[in-house]
Amino acid sequence: MNIIDELEWRDAINQQTDAEGLRELTNSKAVSLYCGVDPTGDSMHIGHLIPFMVLRRFQLAGHRPVILIGGATGTIGDPSGRQSERSLQTLEQVQENVDALTAQMKKLFISDDDANQVRLVNNYDWTKDINVIEFLRDFGKNFSINTMLAKDVVSSRLDSGISFTEFSYQILQSIDYLHLYKHEDVQLQIGGSDQWGNITSGLDLIRKKEGNEAKAFGLTIPLMLKADGTKFGKTAGGAVWLDPKKTTPYEFYQFWANTDDRDVVKYLKYFTFLSKEEIEALAAKVESEPHKREAQKALAEEMTRFVHGEELLEQAKRITAALFSGDIRSLTADEIEEGFKEMPTFTATNETKNIVEWLVDLGIEPSKRQAREDITKGAISINGERVNELEVDITAEHAIGGKFIIVRKGKKNYSLVKLV
Structure with a gap:
């Protein structure tokens, strides 16, 4: 051709x-x-x-x-x-x-x-x-x-x-x-x-x-516009940079993985070196099985590999999989820092505290009553492990890499706690 x-x-x-x-x-x-x-x-x-x-x-x-x-x-x-x-x-x-x-x-x-x-x-x-x-x-x-x-x-x-x-x-x-x-x-x-x-x-x-x-x-x-008419390449946090210090490989991967179904085939054509046959097969998947988001995954992998290399692509995929499954302890401290960069962040000392007091003191829970209710209902997870007991103490040993504790409240509300 x-x-x-x-x-x-x-x-x-x-x-x-x-x-x-x-x-x-x-x-x-x-x-x-x-x-x-x-x-x-x-x-x-x-x-x-x-x-x-x-x-x-x-x-x-x-x-x-x-x-x-x-x-x-x-x-x-x-x-x-x-x-x-x-x-x-x-x-x-x-x-x-x-x-x-x-x-x-x-x-x-x-x-x-x-x-x-x-x-x-x-x-x-x-x-x-x-x-x-x-x-x-x-x-x-x-x-x-x-x-x-x-x-x-x-x-x-x-x-x-x-x-x-x-x-x-x-x-x-x-x-x-x-x-x-x-x-x-x-x-x-x-x-x-x-x-x-x-x-x-x-x-x-x-x-x-x-x-x-x-x-x-x-x-x-051509000028690149998204399906909703807005300018391509901008997010709520600003531009998506190629420098990993400005936009982490995980954030870069997520940008492409979250592409609208209406845009993904266009982006595959513009940005990847996949063949016509490969792109047409992915386009068919968008029509027949959009929930699997295979085209978006292929786009995210191709672009992250091209800009950041195989090793950082695998890291981005590990962070993505861990956040999806809740298996937070499989991540290193550096991967946690990258994956939770844009999530609510709190600072705690390394002194031992009862979990109820700890959550309230940080501001993750508004009151001890609400904290006790969420714990007993199984809505609180620490580093991916659900906490059901009110008597649990949070200690420095909970910190992954001696630095971070991840709190999940409900299904999707993550918070990053930095120990000082």
Whole structure:
């Protein structure tokens, strides 16, 4: 299957500058292509992954991908999707973010097993020596203000205002495409749908500099929305990050495992490298046996394995299974800390106390009467073991790893107690 045919089946194409020409090019040879990300932070989130998964599909189809880290454009700020000016970061902060994103990209997309290795580049390398006269004469002269104002990314900002700094962003990104076309044989740029204006500006610059016969193309990926119309990748707690320190592998796994039935097949197509036959089989399970959530489990496993590796995937699955079964003692202290990160947390000393007093003093139970009632009814569990006796004492020996005691009240109300 041609890579363009596969992307169409996966509903991963929004716009192409020349669909027929790109299909012909990808059929005739291995194409160099690029996608970029600006170092606005020290980690990508799952929304950033969308175009890079497409880049990876090109790689698996035998093409030559280039990942651009925007060490230069990151100091300016892309106005795409914003209604206000970005706060500029220091050059030191930008470099720290460049280093962090470079390490993240290497982990995700570079492997000794890949025949066509991903190349990593930083646009600061070819822009840092351009002085203002060169910028205006050699590049600015090729851009029409009228055309730039008509780009969606700029026109959407005219009412609220846009600085010359952000206005000039599309010129810098165009210089990137021209540089990669000339020095890395790159003939295709891909990006999110909000990058269409920047991509077409780059193509215009290439043709003005290299001639109208220059073969260069652009492709964008559709904006990802959930079935309820809200933006993909956001949760009540904020963005879902690829950095395990920002979003734990367990939380990452749970995000995908909790995908709506209406979205899961779309996400399988976008984010996994499962075959058409495997995805269609899972789609049939969504229709016939939605309660088993096999498609969601496959999605969670594929994505967690891709981002965090096999070991952390297994850890996420162990935490999930333990919380479902109530077998809390099978977890390590680190796994408990990860699995209960977002649950109500209380702090207790390691002194021995009767369970009734202990629950009330912590605030897990509102009164001794309620605590006694819940205990006698079997509604209280300590570390997965139900407590029925009022005379039970809670001691430091209950703490898993010497750190945590897990209290479950009813079927689903968990609390994490940290011993100090």
